[in-house]
Amino acid sequence: MNWLRNYPKQNYHRTPHQVMTSAVGKNATGLVAATFTPLTSKGEINLAEIGPYVDYLLEQQGVKSIFVNGTTGEGMSLTVEERKLLAAEWCNKAKYKMDNVIVHVGCLSLKDSQELARHAGEIGADGIAVISPSFFKPATADALKQFLQEVAAVAPAVPFYYYHIPAVTGVHLQSRDVLEGIEALIPSFRGLKFSGSDLMDFGQCVSYSPPHWSLLYGMDEQLIGALAMGANGAVGSTYNYLGSRVNKLMSAFNEGDLPMARTIQFQVQDILCYAMDLGFDLAVNKQLMSVVSGLVLGPPRLPLLLCPLPKANSIAQRLQQVLGVQ
Ligand SMILES: CC(=O)N[C@H](C=O)[C@@H](O)[C@H](O)[C@H](O)CO
Numbered sequence: 001m002n003w004l005r006n007y008p009k010q011n012y013h014r015t016p017h018q019v020m021t022s023a024v025g026k027n028a029t030g031l032v033a034a035t036f037t038p039l040t041s042k043g044e045i046n047l048a049e050i051g052p053y054v055d056y057l058l059e060q061q062g063v064k065s066i067f068v069n070g071t072t073g074e075g076m077s078l079t080v081e082e083r084k085l086l087a088a089e090w091c092n093k094a095k096y097k098m099d100n101v102i103v104h105v106g107c108l109s110l111k112d113s114q115e116l117a118r119h120a121g122e123i124g125a126d127g128i129a130v131i132s133p134s135f136f137k138p139a140t141a142d143a144l145k146q147f148l149q150e151v152a153a154v155a156p157a158v159p160f161y162y163y164h165i166p167a168v169t170g171v172h173l174q175s176r177d178v179l180e181g182i183e184a185l186i187p188s189f190r191g192l193k194f195s196g197s198d199l200m201d202f203g204q205c206v207s208y209s210p211p212h213w214s215l216l217y218g219m220d221e222q223l224i225g226a227l228a229m230g231a232n233g234a235v236g237s238t239y240n241y242l243g244s245r246v247n248k249l250m251s252a253f254n255e256g257d258l259p260m261a262r263t264i265q266f267q268v269q270d271i272l273c274y275a276m277d278l279g280f281d282l283a284v285n286k287q288l289m290s291v292v293s294g295l296v297l298g299p300p301r302l303p304l305l306l307c308p309l310p311k312a313n314s315i316a317q318r319l320q321q322v323l324g325v326q
């Protein structure tokens, strides 16, 4: 097995599901809902809906952690000022109630990202996450790490997560290469939110990670594969309305009941297949959440277009049918 010994990368071979609490903050584990951003009918941010939203997740979905201003939250379509107001309100309303509020602070401009990272530290966020810049893209993993390092450096006490979502950013660097030596550059580094389909790269990230990192998976339709690979938790948009059911998937998996975990995964896939056949984008997803939860999340921001209500209603109906089957 010489090829193994010659493999240049040092892996920790950690035991999946064991994440130690670290010196900097607490790790995010379990289910994390990537929240939608409530807007008024005129397209302004609607802070008044955030308190009820937090309570809905806790009481109706059993979801105790959130990831705000990310892809689902239309973070890249919001101004820096709007993002600060939203992050502050999420932290404020989730304080003493939720386990973890992770604020996404990635921007195309390094300076904007730093301003948001500093602010997240001031408002007591439990973590910050940064997506790769995607207009001018980093040419190498080292270039990306330099960017991440500069952001993390302004909020050194806040647990830092790298957010990999290649289908959206068009940045296809292997996450394993991004993780290589990252803690020497970013002492507050605490994990990865991996929203890609490449489970080999994800597995290599798990294998490389020390026990105090959290590896969170972000493709809700195949979470079970990532759990098998050693994910510590999941961040996703569908946990806004499927959190309660997917919590059961996680416990079934942890208890070794794979048939049950698989049954639930197939239910999630059924709902998403149905939605995708109709055309499923963030605007549809947001409207679906409004229909299912009763929260008034409003329209998406341009260039996304408001989803016609009958379409969201039809997906919601399918969801109720599928969830009706235990
Ligand atoms: C592109 C996107 O928004 N990905 C989300 C998180 O990363 C997922 O939660 C998906 O929305 C979900 O897996 C449905 O495809």
Ligand SMILES: CC(=O)C(=O)O
Residues within 6 Å of the ligand: 034, 035, 067, 069, 070, 071, 072, 073, 193, 218, 235, 236, 237
């Ligand atoms: C899904 C996710 O993590 C996001 O919306 O950013």
